[in-house]
Amino acid sequence: MKVPFNDLTWQWRHIEDGVKSDFDRVFASSQFSSGSFVDAFERQIAEWLNVPHAIGVNSGTSALHLALLAGNIGSGDEVLLPAHTFIGSAWGILYVGAVPVFCDVDERTGTIDIAAARQLVTPRTRAIIPVHLYGQPANMDAVVSFARDHNLKVIEDAAQSIGATWNGRSTGTMGDLGCISFYPGKNLGAAGEAGLIVTSDDNYAGRLRSLRNHAQTERYVHAELGFNYRMDGLQAVVLKHKLPLLSTWTKRRNELALRYIASLGGLPLEIPSIRHQTHCWHLFVIRTHSRNALRDALSKSGIETGLHYPVPLHRQPCLSAYVKPGATYPVADKWADEGLSLPLFDGMTDEQFDYVVKAVTAFYQ
Template sequence: MAEQCAAVPFADLSIQWQAIRERALPDLLKLFESSEYCLGSWVSAFERDFAQYVGSRHAVAVNSGTSALHLALLAAGIGPGDRVILPSHTFVATLWAVLYVGAEPILCDIDPRTGTMDVEDARRRMLPGCKAIMPVHLYGQPVDMQAVLALAQEKGLLIIEDVAQAHGARFAGRSVGSIGSYGCFSFYPGKNLGAAGEGGMVVTEDGQAAEKMRALRNHGQYQRWIHQELGYNYRMEGIQGLILGHKLPLLPGWTDERRRIAKRYEEGLADLPLLLPRVLNHDHVFHLYVIRTPQREGLRRYLEERLIQTGIHYPIPVHRQPCYTQLQLRLDAEYPQTDLFTEQCLSLPLFVGMSDAQIERVVAAIRDYFAEGSRE
C-alpha cells in the first residue's frame, strides 16, 4: 500500500507561497531595486498592521522569536537577582531568554489536559524574588490568562506572553499577546504566520519600552552612530516584513482551515484509545494537533511505514535537558505531568492546504493501527 500512495508530509509550506506569489513577486522586485534589506518600509508597514491585528499600541519587529523574548525581558528590567516562572513544557528558547538576562528560571508543571502552564502549580512553586511570569500559549492553545492575571496581581508580577505558537488565538475576547505587558511572537517558517526564514515580534502598550526595544535591536542606537547602551543585531530583514505583510490578511482564513482539519481529526479519532486536544473556554488556533498515547513509538513507526510524517513537540522537557544540569539551575522538585505528557505526545500532520484525502489517510492509518493491536 505504501508504495502506491504519495507521502503525507508533516507540513507543506509551498502552498502558502502559492497563495501570495502573484501579489508578492512585484513587491520583491521593488525591494531588491530599493535595497531595503534590513528594516525599511515593508518592515514598518508590517509592524503597523500586526499591532492593529493583535490590538496592541506598539509592535517591534526582530529577527526571531527568541530575540523577541530577550528584548521583552530587557525592556521589563528583568536581570541578575530576579526570578522568572515559566512552564517546564516549552521550546527551550523560553528558557534561553531568561538566562540571557542573567535571571533565574523557576519551572512549574503543566495542566495535563492542555500541556500549558498549570497556574496553581506556578503559585505553589513561587519563590522570593520572582519578578515575572511567562505563560506559553502552546500548540495554539491559550493559557488560562484569567488565572495568570490574578496571580500576577497578587504577587506583583510582570506578564510576558510567549505567543510563538498561537498567532490569532483569543482569550475572553482579547488576542493573546495583548493581555500581558509584552507579547512575543515567532515567525519561524512553520508557524501559523511564517516568514521566508526567521522573524519575531514584540507587542506592548508601553511606548517607552517599545522605543527601548527598537534601539536595542539595532545595536543600542536611539540616534544614528550613538550607542547609548549594550545593543544587539536583532533587526528584521526587509524580505521577511514583505512576506509576512502579504500573509497577514490571509491568516484568519488559514486559522479557520486549521480548525476545520482539527475537527475532522476529532471526529475521526474520537472513539479510539487516544487523548485528543482539549479545547477549553477560549480559542485554539491549532498550530499543532497533538494526540497522546502510551503507544506513541509504535504508532509513529506504523505511520512512518505508510509514508505519513509526524512530529514530537517536545520529546525532552526543559528540566531534563543536559544543559539544565550543566548550568547548575535549580531543580528541587519533580514535574510529573510534564514527564508524562512528553512521553506520550505525538503531533499529526496539519497544514494549510491539506487535502481531505490526506486527512482521511491519516485517520484511516491510525484506526488500522489500533484495530490490528499494539505493535509495541
C-alpha cells in the same frame, strides 16, 4: 499516499506573484534591514492584533530576550515558565542572567499550571512567561490574577498562537509584553527567521526599538548594550502578503482539528482538549502510551509526524543546574513522553486527512 507533516509550498502558491513584485521593490530601494517595508508590516500587524505597538525583530527567541530586558529582568531574578515547552522559551531568561523556575503543566492543555506556580514564588520572583502551547491559549485570567497578586511582569510566549484569542483578545496582547515567532513552520511564517514583540506601553516600545538596533538613541549614539536583532525587509514582505490570508487559513485548521477530534474520539488515546476560547491549532498533539510504535506505523504508511517536545526543560542537560533537588514534573513528563503531533496544515486535503485517520484507526484495531 504520502502525507507531509506540513507543506509550505501550498502557502507560497497563494502569495507568489505579489511577493515577487514586492521583492523587486526591496532590491530597487536596498531597504534590506528594517526600513519602510518593516515599518509597513509593523503597522499592519499592530492593527490586526489591535495593539498600539508591534516591534519587528529577527526571531521569536530575540523577541523574548528583548522583552525580558525591557521588563528590567536581570541577574538573579527568578522567572516562572512551564517545564513543557520549546527550549527557546528559556533562552532569553538565561541571556539576561536570570534564573528559570520550571512549573508543571495542566493535564488537559499542557499550558502552565498556576497552582504549581504559586508554590514556587520567592522574594526573587520577578516575572512569569505563560506559553500558549500548540496554539492553545494559557489560562490568562489565572495568569494575570496571579501576577497581580505577586507584582510580577507577564511576558507572553505567543510564538505558536497567532490567531488564537482569550476572551476576545489576541494572545500576546494581555500581558506587559508579548512575543511572536514567524519561523517558517508557524501559522504565519516568514521565508526565514523573524519575530515580533507587542506591547501597549509607550516606554517599553521605545526602548525595544532602540535595543533591536544596537541600542541607538540617535545615529551612532548608544545608550546601553544593544543587539543586532532587526527584521529584514524581505521577511516583512512575505509576512505582509500572508497576514490577510491568516484568518482563512486558521479557519481551515480549526475544521481539520475538529474533524480529528470527532474521528479519533473512540480510540484509546488522549485527544486535545479545547478551552472555551479560540484555538489556532498550530499543532494537533495526541497522547498515547504507544507513541513510538504508532509513529513507526504511520511512517511506514508514508505519514510524517512530529514530536513536540520529547525532552522537557527540566531534562535538558544545559538546564540541569536549575532543577531543584527532589523536584518532579509528572504532567510535563507525561506530555513529553506520550505526545505525537499529527499532520495538520492549511493546504491539507480531505484525502490526506482521511488517509491519516484510517492509518491511526488501523493501528489500534
